[in-house]
Amino acid sequence: MKRIDAVIRPEKLQAVIKALRKTGVNGFTVIPVQGRGQERNTHGVYRGHTYDINLHPKIKLEIVVSDNYLERTIEAIIGSAQTGEMGDGKIFVYEVLDAYNIRTGVVDETIDELKR
Amino acid sequence: MKRIDAVIRPEKLQAVIKALRKTGVNGFTVIPVQGRGQERNTHGVYRGHTYDINLHPKIKLEIVVSDNYLERTIEAIIGSAQTGEMGDGKIFVYEVLDAYNIRTGVVDETIDELKR
């Protein structure tokens, strides 16, 4: 099992969710974030403090998938989130040791994208 | 050391925190998120954009514990967050390589739930 973190443009969330579902990936978690990539210095404000850099609003998607869904999920994200302009975002992949469904109280093996 | 991500119903946060503390787990981080599991398609709006699916408000808890606290922590979460209805949430487990306490500036070995 793998976890994919995808930091994307907020305006691409709808397209990415559509692409995920078309790929058979239904479970995911959405978190509003702010971030920086390799942009040059500029000034900005965040939560009342002044910074010497701007933080850009982004959306982070956290998606846990089975190993055999990893590649197609990454392709679905890139295909739907890409504009070709700087700031399109990043994808990071992590190992997941275990997954549980809280309703059933046991290890989660019933969900398509968690099948190993 | 392990990190537990628990996505739970917002109304269960109080009960989960109580159960964690009863288990001896005091340190955790709380993040408001939105998400989807295996629900069927419906329409929704998020941050001004229309989506072909609803996103459900959830709470994500991030909890770093020692290996010997892992099982009882997961049991505490399931025991306190479960309603038996769909949407109760998910638990994911990850390996943690290192932990530091910023106040002391060194590797964190003093906290109960970080004891190995």
Place this chain on the structure above:
Amino acid sequence: MKRIDAVIRPEKLQAVIKALRKTGVNGFTVIPVQGRGQERNTHGVYRGHTYDINLHPKIKLEIVVSDNYLERTIEAIIGSAQTGEMGDGKIFVYEVLDAYNIRTGVVDETIDELKR
């Protein structure tokens, strides 16, 4: 490649970002969170529910760096986020399996802090 999660005081975000950039680390993601460490019990309210503990507002930084940047990045965070008082925060380190740049659509090898 490693991912660093640093939970810091919100008022230290500016100093930490400066220290990161001085270290050559330009890419990072910022998430507003709430949390608890080893503090004693007190009462509090969060999202309309009453809790038997207070949650403290913190900032979580997620930073993916190459292995050879790990140590200096942790030192930069500790050096800039530390006050010496309780509540300074925590740093956790995780393994990263892969990183992709969505703009280029391929594995990310071009960014300083992602160089291996």
